[in-house]
Amino acid sequence: MSQSSLKDKSPFSPLDRAEVAELMESRFGIPPATFDIVSFYRKGRNVWAFSLPEIPDLRCESVGLRFLSVRGKVPKPTTYALQLFGQFATKNYVDLSADEAEKFMAGDRQMLEADLENGYVVVSYRGGVLGCGLYARGELVSQLPKERRIMNEGAKTCSSDGDLE
Amino acid sequence: MPDFERFVETMATPLPVTARINTLKTDRDRLLSRLEEAEVPFRPFTWHPLGLKLNVEKPGNLVENLMGHIHVQEEISMASPVVLDPIPGERVLDLCAAPGSKTTQIASMMENRGLLVANDPANSRVASLRSNCERAGAINVAVTRYDGRRFPSTKFDRVLVDAPCTGQGMARKDLTVLDRWSLKRSLGLQRLQRGLLERATDLVKSGGTIVYSTCTFAPEENEAVVSWVAERVPQVSLEEVSIPGLENSPGLTEWDGSRFGDEMETCARYYPHQNDTGGFFVAKLIKG
Numbered sequence: 120m121s122q123s124s125l126k127d128k129s130p131f132s133p134l135d136r137a138e139v140a141e142l143m144e145s146r147f148g149i150p151p152a153t154f155d156i157v158s159f160y161r162k163g164r165n166v167w168a169f170s171l172p173e174i175p176d177l178r179c180e181s182v183g184l185r186f187l188s189v190r191g192k193v194p195k196p197t198t199y200a201l202q203l204f205g206q207f208a209t210k211n212y213v214d215l216s217a218d219e220a221e222k223f224m225a226g227d228r229q230m231l232e233a234d235l236e237n238g239y240v241v242v243s244y245r246g247g248v249l250g251c252g253l254y255a256r257g258e259l260v261s262q263l264p265k266e267r268r269i270m271n272e273g274a275k276t277c278s279s280d281g282d283l284e
Numbered sequence: 285m286p287d288f289e290r291f292v293e294t295m296a297t298p299l300p301v302t303a304r305i306n307t308l309k310t311d312r313d314r315l316l317s318r319l320e321e322a323e324v325p326f327r328p329f330t331w332h333p334l335g336l337k338l339n340v341e342k343p344g345n346l347v348e349n350l351m352g353h354i355h356v357q358e359e360i361s362m363a364s365p366v367v368l369d370p371i372p373g374e375r376v377l378d379l380c381a382a383p384g385s386k387t388t389q390i391a392s393m394m395e396n397r398g399l400l401v402a403n404d405p406a407n408s409r410v411a412s413l414r415s416n417c418e419r420a421g422a423i424n425v426a427v428t429r430y431d432g433r434r435f436p437s438t439k440f441d442r443v444l445v446d447a448p449c450t451g452q453g454m455a456r457k458d459l460t461v462l463d464r465w466s467l468k469r470s471l472g473l474q475r476l477q478r479g480l481l482e483r484a485t486d487l488v489k490s491g492g493t494i495v496y497s498t499c500t501f502a503p504e505e506n507e508a509v510v511s512w513v514a515e516r517v518p519q520v521s522l523e524e525v526s527i528p529g530l531e532n533s534p535g536l537t538e539w540d541g542s543r544f545g546d547e548m549e550t551c552a553r554y555y556p557h558q559n560d561t562g563g564f565f566v567a568k569l570i571k572g
Binding site for chain 2: 263
């Protein structure tokens with residue numbers, strides 16, 4: 120099989136950067152220029168962020184990082200997308216107290232009074248982004264994947280099978 | 285080996301807990317003040333601005349680890365990307381990438397630009413490689429799963445061959461590696477290591493850099509591999525490996541009756557007692 124025929128079969132289809140950037144701007148107020156060095160692709164029900172405007176001529180298991188899940192009604196940003204770009208958010212962003220952050224990191228839900236619209240929000244602690252939360256009716260639900268959670272005791276370390284959210 | 289007694293003493297002590305600051309998600313000042321505020325005891329490396337010794341039992345439980353602001357990584361393993369010296373925008377190949385500590389270090393040195401192909405043939409190891417790349421926020425990484433000896437023809441500016449090895453240098457972490465070592469295992473791996481490094485010389489463009497590293501002391505897997513490839517591929521020449529602030533010994537010019545040649549002195553052997561790390565070997569080859 121030639122290299123170019125492999126490429127033709129690439130499961131990654133390019134997306135319009137402006138469209139994805141606009142989504143991040145309207146929900147989180149992230150300036151579109153933040154994504155100037157990023158190219159977006161769709162594969163299955165996920166949007167991927169990658170550094171290059173073309174997929175390399177290789178049989179790729181993955182390129183870049185999983186950025187959005189588009190399986191629900193509303194696109195859901197991944198933990199890692201928000202850890203990387205969430206620091207530029209100007210709305211739907213909340214910085215938790217130590218107690219609140221502990222609950223969030225354990226994967227729990229909690230009542231929280233905050234200036235947030237219903238939907239997915241950037242959750243940070245002392246200015247560093249922890250990940251994605253779902254805010255509705257005054258309640259914040261942690262979206263941290265199981266293997267990323269930190270419990271008080273017996274929490275896992277860094278090796279895992281990936282983001283299973 | 286210099287100072288064999290101190291080597292034996294050091295091998296009996298556990299490895300310090302170390303981590304690397306991930307500049308894709310934070311910067312050194314911000315991270316250090318976070319750790320200070322949280323009263324996490326740490327000491328920066330003397331030779332690398334992004335390396336930290338952490339005086340904690342479970343670094344995986346630090347909030348900064350969850351955020352991906354630090355990556356728990358053995359100190360001496362940070363040496364081979366430093367020697368590789370990738371530049372933002374280049375095309376770089378990490379031929380034996382899993383679980384991705386060096387991959388994510390390279391991605392951060394490349395400032396998430398250009399292309400970093402992270403290859404590993406083992407399905408089971410690719411999962412941790414992908415997970416670590418995503419956690420680091422590395423968006424310039426493409427993960428592939430080829431047998432490195434048959435990686436498809438395409439050109440790179442730099443190639444890292446951090447080869448599978450008998451891992452004697454990791455004995456401070458896992459003593460059983462020494463029991464499992466045998467000359468037969470070293471020689472079996474040598475065939476693979478030679479194949480990987482030889483393929484890397486095809487994959488690097490003219491003027492490009494190849495770095496070969498292992499975490500073992502066995503000359504069969506180090507100098508015997510590099511000298512064999514250097515002899516077969518006349519376009520490559522060796523360049524001195526020297527990292528300011530890290531003590532090393534030169535590569536061996538002969539071992540057990542085999543002559544490797546004087547140019548093997550350009551390679552670096554890092555013994556555990558020299559820098560209080562694991563053991564490591566690094567060679568740098570330039571393709572003419």
